[in-house]
Amino acid sequence: MSMIRWRSRRGMLELDILLSRFLETRWESLNEVEKNAYLGLLEYPDAELWDIISGRGAVHGAEKRVVELIRTD
Amino acid sequence: MERRKFDVAIIGAGGAGMRAALQLSSGGYNVAVLSKVFPTRSHTVAAQGGITAALGNVTEDNWLWHMYDTVKGSDYLGDQDAIEYLCRMGPQAVYEMEHFGLPFSRLENGKIYQRPFGGQSRNFGGEQATRTCAAADRTGHAMLHTLYQRNIQAKTHFFVEYMAIDLVRDGEGRVLGVVAFDMEKGEPLLIEARATLLATGGAGRIFQASTNAFINTGDGLGMASRSGIPLEDMEFWQFHPTGVQGAGVLISEGVRGEGGYLVNGNGERFMERYAPHAKDLAGRDVVARAIALEIHEGRGCGEARDHVLLKLDHIGREKIMARLPGIREISINFAHVDPLEAPIPVVPTVHYMMGGIPAHYRGQVVVPARTGPEEAVQGLYAIGECACVSVHGANRLGGNSLLDLLVFGRAAADHIVEFLKENPASPPIPADGTDLARSRLARWERRQGSERVADIYRDMQRIMQAHCGVFRKAEVLEQGLVKLEEVRRRLDDAAISDHSKVYNTARIEALELENLMEVAFATIRSALARRESRGAHARDDYPERNDKSWLKHTLVHRDGTIDYKPVRLKPLTVPSFPPKTRSY
Ligand SMILES: Cc1cc2nc3c(=O)[nH]c(=O)nc-3n(C[C@H](O)[C@H](O)[C@H](O)COP(=O)(O)OP(=O)(O)OC[C@H]3O[C@@H](n4cnc5c(N)ncnc54)[C@H](O)[C@@H]3O)c2cc1C
Numbered sequence: 001m002s003m004i005r006w007r008s009r010r011g012m013l014e015l016d017i018l019l020s021r022f023l024e025t026r027w028e029s030l031n032e033v034e035k036n037a038y039l040g041l042l043e044y045p046d047a048e049l050w051d052i053i054s055g056r057g058a059v060h061g062a063e064k065r066v067v068e069l070i071r072t073d
Numbered sequence: 074m075e076r077r078k079f080d081v082a083i084i085g086a087g088g089a090g091m092r093a094a095l096q097l098s099s100g101g102y103n104v105a106v107l108s109k110v111f112p113t114r115s116h117t118v119a120a121q122g123g124i125t126a127a128l129g130n131v132t133e134d135n136w137l138w139h140m141y142d143t144v145k146g147s148d149y150l151g152d153q154d155a156i157e158y159l160c161r162m163g164p165q166a167v168y169e170m171e172h173f174g175l176p177f178s179r180l181e182n183g184k185i186y187q188r189p190f191g192g193q194s195r196n197f198g199g200e201q202a203t204r205t206c207a208a209a210d211r212t213g214h215a216m217l218h219t220l221y222q223r224n225i226q227a228k229t230h231f232f233v234e235y236m237a238i239d240l241v242r243d244g245e246g247r248v249l250g251v252v253a254f255d256m257e258k259g260e261p262l263l264i265e266a267r268a269t270l271l272a273t274g275g276a277g278r279i280f281q282a283s284t285n286a287f288i289n290t291g292d293g294l295g296m297a298s299r300s301g302i303p304l305e306d307m308e309f310w311q312f313h314p315t316g317v318q319g320a321g322v323l324i325s326e327g328v329r330g331e332g333g334y335l336v337n338g339n340g341e342r343f344m345e346r347y348a349p350h351a352k353d354l355a356g357r358d359v360v361a362r363a364i365a366l367e368i369h370e371g372r373g374c375g376e377a378r379d380h381v382l383l384k385l386d387h388i389g390r391e392k393i394m395a396r397l398p399g400i401r402e403i404s405i406n407f408a409h410v411d412p413l414e415a416p417i418p419v420v421p422t423v424h425y426m427m428g429g430i431p432a433h434y435r436g437q438v439v440v441p442a443r444t445g446p447e448e449a450v451q452g453l454y455a456i457g458e459c460a461c462v463s464v465h466g467a468n469r470l471g472g473n474s475l476l477d478l479l480v481f482g483r484a485a486a487d488h489i490v491e492f493l494k495e496n497p498a499s500p501p502i503p504a505d506g507t508d509l510a511r512s513r514l515a516r517w518e519r520r521q522g523s524e525r526v527a528d529i530y531r532d533m534q535r536i537m538q539a540h541c542g543v544f545r546k547a548e549v550l551e552q553g554l555v556k557l558e559e560v561r562r563r564l565d566d567a568a569i570s571d572h573s574k575v576y577n578t579a580r581i582e583a584l585e586l587e588n589l590m591e592v593a594f595a596t597i598r599s600a601l602a603r604r605e606s607r608g609a610h611a612r613d614d615y616p617e618r619n620d621k622s623w624l625k626h627t628l629v630h631r632d633g634t635i636d637y638k639p640v641r642l643k644p645l646t647v648p649s650f651p652p653k654t655r656s657y
Contacts, residue, residue: 002573002575002576002577002578003257003575003576005576005578006234006256006576006578006581009110009114009286009287009288010110010114010118010286010288011110011113011114011115011116011117011118011119011286011288012118012119012286013119013283013284013285013286013287013320013321013322013323014322014403014406014407015286016286016287017320017322017407018406020287045113045114045118045214045218046113046114046118046119046214047118047211047214054399054402054406055402071406
């Protein structure tokens with residue numbers, strides 16, 4: 001978990017804010033598949049991850065659900 | 074402590090660190106690059122606007138015009154030798170990146186695309202120039218990816234997720250390497266190097282409202298300061314006029330360029346009063362100051378009257394969707410308003426640090442000594458946002474920072490090559506060489522303490538925002554300094570509850586806070602001492618620029634003492650641009 005928290009520190013403030021909020025409020029409630037999907041999302045470069053979160057990149061299945069959670073308060 | 078030996082240790086894998094690393098690795102040197110995060114996640118990735126260089130692809134251009142604009146933009150505090158070097162080398166730096174494979178956007182004739190930015194002129198203050206090269210709105214991202222790929226090919230050795238803690242110096246003041254901390258294992262590592270280069274980026278997190286990512290904690294400045302090196306021109310921070318209130322996320326000038334404008338709590342379009350001609354498109358410092366004044370005088374918006382509104386719904390849905398989709402997305406996510414329907418709450422937000430570790434234009438760190446104000450620290454270099462060369466002086470122009478990374482990244486590497494040839498042997502590490510770093514690490518092993526790092530962090534940011542923001546005056550700054558002293562005392566009494574080894578983010582944040590605290594003190598002390606207004610430093614009680622007394626660089630030491638050194642008004646090969654009133 002501590003590694004995930006560190007890797008959620010990014011080069012863009014937009015992502016820092018959304019991902020840290022997500023970890024604080026949503027992480028506990030995720031199932032294993034969703035947690036793995038989040039790890040997958042962290043592998044994207046910042047600019048692409050921001051595109052995905054702001055709805056300009058295609059993601060499916062568990063990734064899509066996680067992105068929805070990142071977007072909503 | 075585990076040891077590794079390299080020719081050069083580079084701390085920071087942003088644009089600056091990676092440009093220098095590439096030059097050195099390609100030259101056959103054994104280079105270590107340390108980064109807190111994966112290299113391509115460095116903050117350079119956030120730069121969207123582009124990189125400025127006088128290519129003349131759209132309008133006729135000349136590096137001397139770029140130099141004039143940069144000197145004027147700096148409010149004459151920039152060193153003209155360094156600015157000449159920056160602007161003269163600009164086109165070459167961009168073409169090198171093109172050659173390395175950076176996918177610049179193209180004009181119809183195939184040349185690199187350029188866009189106009191504020192503060193760019195033709196013919197020494199004439200018509201608008203078009204000088205900023207861009208790879209869509211992804212220039213920083215493209216730069217990092219290109220440099221990273223090239224560095225891998227050149228066999229640069231990356232230490233990813235290593236945090237540098239402190240420099241290692243010997244009795245003669247030579248820098249012999251750095252102690253770092255492996256985040257994954259939680260173990261320290263001594264990197265011995267004949268030359269050490271700091272490229273750790275900015276420190277915008279000292280303020281509550283900041284466009285900077287969480288990682289910008291001024292670690293290089295903390296390290297330099299703790300090892301006895303003063304910091305230069307720390308009173309100069311650029312505030313961007315439109316950061317989203319509460320979040321800090323940047324709303325680019327593009328919005329105002331497309332016709333958006335600012336209104337105060339009375340619904341008044343107040344920029345008409347401050348800049349009747351340019352209105353909402355006046356310079357960043359002018360607009361930021363106007364907003365601060367409106368809020369200060371009780372004309373802010375909202376219940377707390379603590380922000381103003383950026384209105385763009387009148388631009389129309391179609392234009393917003395076509396030209397500003399990213400802005401709409403940011404507004405919905407971070408201000409929770411859809412700008413198609415309602416205005417965006419904004420405040421002036423800290424954006425860029427003009428000051429930093431004093432270095433000359435070939436990257437060597439220089440400090441006052443018996444021989445004069447600029448004696449080189451043997452074995453130590455600084456480049457990028459953490460350095461003060463000083464090309465940005467009292468105010469940076471948009472697009473000049475990315476250029477600074479490339480030009481001085483390469484220049485420092487070239488100087489290091491000469492230095493390594495002259496200094497083939499590495500001096501021994503003294504027995505106490507790693508003490509500074511060890512004691513910092515040991516300090517956070519302590520379990521007793523009543524204060525929490527997160528609380529101190531937040532209070533420091535609030536103090537800096539309230540007492541050292543856009544508008545400054547003596548009594549407010551003095552109060553701020555007293556409050557900051559209190560907060561620092563609390564830091565002495567802080568402890569963390571997590572003492573695990575692996576990715577201990579609590580420890581990392583505590584170490585970062587110590588660095589931020591160094592930067593905050595340097596900033597407020599320098600701001601209090603400079604009794605004039607110049608560029609981004611605006612003193613209510615000294616509203617005018619005063620060249621007679623203050624055309625000089627501040628050097629603030631850790632103990633609070635302040636030195637000054639002259640501005641280098643003499644360029645390398647061309648005549649000087651003498652100080653004039655700065656008006657747009
Ligand atoms: C939102 C935004 C937009 C911008 N847009 C533009 C633009 O369009 N054009 C322009 O010219 N400028 C722009 N700027 C400014 C510019 O992006 C930065 O000044 C520049 O990218 C800084 O680059 P750097 O290489 O000095 O540092 P960074 O890119 O910040 O890299 C710092 C590196 O140091 C490492 N590091 C830090 N501390 C440590 C430590 N203790 N141990 C190990 N590693 C460490 C980090 O991991 C990172 O790799 C923008 C800035 C912001 C905030």
